[in-house]
Amino acid sequence: MIHEVIVTTVNKDNLVHIAPMGIKFIDHANQKCIKISPFKPSQTLDNLVSTKKATINFIDDVMVFAGIVTGIKKEWDLSPQAKDNVAHLSNTNSYMNLKVLNVVEDELRPNIICNIHDTQNLRPFMGFNRAQFSVIELAVLSTRLGMIDDEKVKREYEYLKIGIDKTAGEREKLAWNWIEDKIRGYFEK
Numbered sequence: 651m652i653h654e655v656i657v658t659t660v661n662k663d664n665l666v667h668i669a670p671m672g673i674k675f676i677d678h679a680n681q682k683c684i685k686i687s688p689f690k691p692s693q694t695l696d697n698l699v700s701t702k703k704a705t706i707n708f709i710d711d712v713m714v715f716a717g718i719v720t721g722i723k724k725e726w727d728l729s730p731q732a733k734d735n736v737a738h739l740s741n742t743n744s745y746m747n748l749k750v751l752n753v754v755e756d757e758l759r760p761n762i763i764c765n766i767h768d769t770q771n772l773r774p775f776m777g778f779n780r781a782q783f784s785v786i787e788l789a790v791l792s793t794r795l796g797m798i799d800d801e802k803v804k805r806e807y808e809y810l811k812i813g814i815d816k817t818a819g820e821r822e823k824l825a826w827n828w829i830e831d832k833i834r835g836y837f838e839k
């Protein structure tokens with residue numbers, strides 16, 4: 651199973667980088683290891699390789715995903731941690747501190763295998779929401795404009811909008827609007 655999360659990493663100067671990624675548990679039942687697979691080139695990949703640590707944020711605030719993929723809001727509040735760990739998002743539901751165990755090289759998309767050192771729950775999981783699913787899907791689509799068929803993007807947009815119209819709260823509506831503007835900009839070019 652792939653979990654859509656926010657990965658926080660640091661570079662050598664301890665500058666935090668925030669990026670949405672799909673991650674996998676290697677041993678799902680025991681939750682000991684996680685695989686992160688960033689495409690090349692990416693800041694997340696460079697940071698993972700050079701400082702060998704990351705924090706995985708499991709967060710239901712989809713504005714973070716939308717803000718980053720659109721470039722509208724790339725910086726989010728962070729809660730600092732001990733020097734050995736990477737800061738987590740202040741409003742995350744839960745997080746895991748990771749240490750890089752192994753980098754499995756690949757020309758396109760290396761696999762970064764990480765050990766889970768610590769898990770903390772800060773806010774309860776509030777159940778599934780269809781509008782949040784729609785925002786995540788549209789966010790992914792918006793990172794692939796020009797790579798996937800334009801008609802497919804339009805069809806999927808129409809389908810995903812149903813979840814927004816029926817179930818969105820204010821944050822989901824705002825996040826949707828940000829990504830919608832990015833996609834509109836692409837089609838108007």
Ligand SMILES: Cc1cc2nc3c(=O)[nH]c(=O)nc-3n(C[C@H](O)[C@H](O)[C@H](O)COP(=O)(O)O)c2cc1C
Nearest residue numbers: 654669670671672687688689692693694789790793
């Ligand atoms: C839900 C979601 C999942 C994503 N998963 C991945 C992923 O697994 N690998 C990846 O390279 N990019 C993924 N992306 C795209 C990256 O977030 C985006 O390209 C980002 O800029 C990463 O590059 P950076 O580390 O240089 O910021 C995902 C985007 C979204 C919205």
